[in-house]
Amino acid sequence: MSESPIRVVELFAGVGGFRLALEGKPSSKKKGFKIVWANQWEPPGTEGRQFAYRCYLQRFGHEPAEIDAYVNMDLAMALDLAQEGVWEIPEHDLLCGGFPCQDYSVARPLSQADGIEGKKGVLWWEIYRLITMKEPQYILLENVDRMLKSPASQRGRDFAIMLSSLAGLGYSVEWRVINAADYGFPQRRRRVYIYCERLTSKWDLKERINSSGVISEAFPIVTDDEGFSEMVIDKDPYRITQEFGRGLKVSPFETAGAMQGYRVVTKKTIPAYRGKRKTLGSILVDETVVPEEFFINTAELSAWEFLKGSKKIPRKNKHTGHEYIYSEGGMAFPDSPEQPSRTILTGEGGRSASRFKHVVTTPSGRYRRLVPEELEQLQGFPKGWTDVGMSDINRAFCMGNALVVDIPERLGKVIRKRHGQA
Numbered sequence: 001m002s003e004s005p006i007r008v009v010e011l012f013a014g015v016g017g018f019r020l021a022l023e024g025k026p027s028s029k030k031k032g033f034k035i036v037w038a039n040q041w042e043p044p045g046t047e048g049r050q051f052a053y054r055c056y057l058q059r060f061g062h063e064p065a066e067i068d069a070y071v072n073m074d075l076a077m078a079l080d081l082a083q084e085g086v087w088e089i090p091e092h093d094l095l096c097g098g099f100p101c102q103d104y105s106v107a108r109p110l111s112q113a114d115g116i117e118g119k120k121g122v123l124w125w126e127i128y129r130l131i132t133m134k135e136p137q138y139i140l141l142e143n144v145d146r147m148l149k150s151p152a153s154q155r156g157r158d159f160a161i162m163l164s165s166l167a168g169l170g171y172s173v174e175w176r177v178i179n180a181a182d183y184g185f186p187q188r189r190r191r192v193y194i195y196c197e198r199l200t201s202k203w204d205l206k207e208r209i210n211s212s213g214v215i216s217e218a219f220p221i222v223t224d225d226e227g228f229s230e231m232v233i234d235k236d237p238y239r240i241t242q243e244f245g246r247g248l249k250v251s252p253f254e255t256a257g258a259m260q261g262y263r264v265v266t267k268k269t270i271p272a273y274r275g276k277r278k279t280l281g282s283i284l285v286d287e288t289v290v291p292e293e294f295f296i297n298t299a300e301l302s303a304w305e306f307l308k309g310s311k312k313i314p315r316k317n318k319h320t321g322h323e324y325i326y327s328e329g330g331m332a333f334p335d336s337p338e339q340p341s342r343t344i345l346t347g348e349g350g351r352s353a354s355r356f357k358h359v360v361t362t363p364s365g366r367y368r369r370l371v372p373e374e375l376e377q378l379q380g381f382p383k384g385w386t387d388v389g390m391s392d393i394n395r396a397f398c399m400g401n402a403l404v405v406d407i408p409e410r411l412g413k414v415i416r417k418r419h420g421q422a
């Protein structure tokens with residue numbers, strides 16, 4: 001087993017969910033991973049929007065001299081500067097990050113001079129650029145589960161492009177949609193985790209999905225030999241852009257899968273978990289410590305009830321003039337403390353009534369929103385992690401963007417255990 005820590009680059013670092021998962025808090029004695037470079041930049045780049053960056057700096061206690069190791073700049077520009085030799089991105093073993101789901105289509109066939117050309121501003125192609133520059137041994141990515149299905153006009157096309165480009169760089173890939181609540185965490189949050197290994201031994205893809213994979217070791221599933229489907233991904237992302245998924249109503253990529261050398265096996269999985277299950281109620285703080293602005297007064301209640309309720313509203317399309325009935329079902333109001341919470345979103349903060357913000361009732365019978373410390377707990381962050389001088393709205397924004405820390409923490413434990421054993 002290798003003694004030196006696994007060197008990590010953390011992209012789209014936000015308030016440091018991956019770092020916390022892998023390295024632990026600065027005070028922790030956790031060993032095994034060391035973040036050697038990180039990048040975070042909140043569009044459009046104004047100073048006032050860089051609150052996640054400031055939180056990260058403060059929480060991980062960077063000295064000004066280390067600032068080159070934590071770059072607050074659009075990733076595309078940071079990579080341009082690295083390629084121009086202005087600074088160096090250190091060698092690393094693991095590249096990780098949670099990135100936006102965008103259109104990954106490419107503009108040019110592989111046979112043309114410079115290979116793959118992704119659209120400008122599409123962050124997957126920046127990740128890809130860094131992978132080609134540094135060729136890390138492992139990659140761990142997180143995204144919304146919609147990434148496996150998008151775009152609607154060509155189901156699964158974007159993920160196929162991603163798989164093809166990773167296979168082209170010699171990576172074998174595992175993926176899984178993990179709903180945190182299925183493994184006992186207090187939030188229903190479905191995200192796809194993508195784990196990649198370079199220069200690995202030959203994989204039995206079905207076994208990798210069922211039990212021998214990094215993801216299946218960390219998050220076991222009910223294993224059986226049924227339900228697998230197989231495909232071979234095109235080597236040319238341009239052809240995938242043109243052809244993949246046309247006419248498909250559903251994506252061919254199921255909740256779990258593995259790929260080696262362009263051959264893909266995928267399957268719909270059932271989580272296997274018998275442990276304790278945390279609920280929204282388990283993370284609620286005592287109402288006596290909740291500031292008054294989080295309570296919803298009687299006059300405001302009807303607006304919340306309307307937005308949460310089921311409705312059918314006549315609407316007209318501004319451009320086409322087409323008239324239609326917009327309808328949506330009712331949501332639980334207030335949220336049940338006996339269930340895991342719904343997914344927290346970036347708009348969770350602020351007083352205004354909303355369909356998606358969480359609302360609970362207190363023992364004294366009042367309605368209230370969740371305080372930032374509760375949002376932090378739902379994401380597995382230490383209480384008060386984002387309490388570094390930013391507004392409650394921005395604290396909620398950061399938590400809506402972040403991840404359930406326990407998920408990459410468990411994946412990291414398996415990666416660490418296996419590292420050096422090959």
Ligand SMILES: C[S@@+](CC[C@H](N)C(=O)[O-])C[C@H]1O[C@@H](n2cnc3c(N)ncnc32)[C@H](O)[C@@H]1O
Nearest residue numbers: 012013014015016017041042074075098401402
């Ligand atoms: C899904 S969030 C990841 C949050 C992070 N995992 C955490 O624990 O807080 C994506 C992050 O990417 C950042 N981001 C968006 N565009 C970026 C760009 N062009 N360059 C660098 N970071 C960017 C956003 O500000 C956001 O913090």
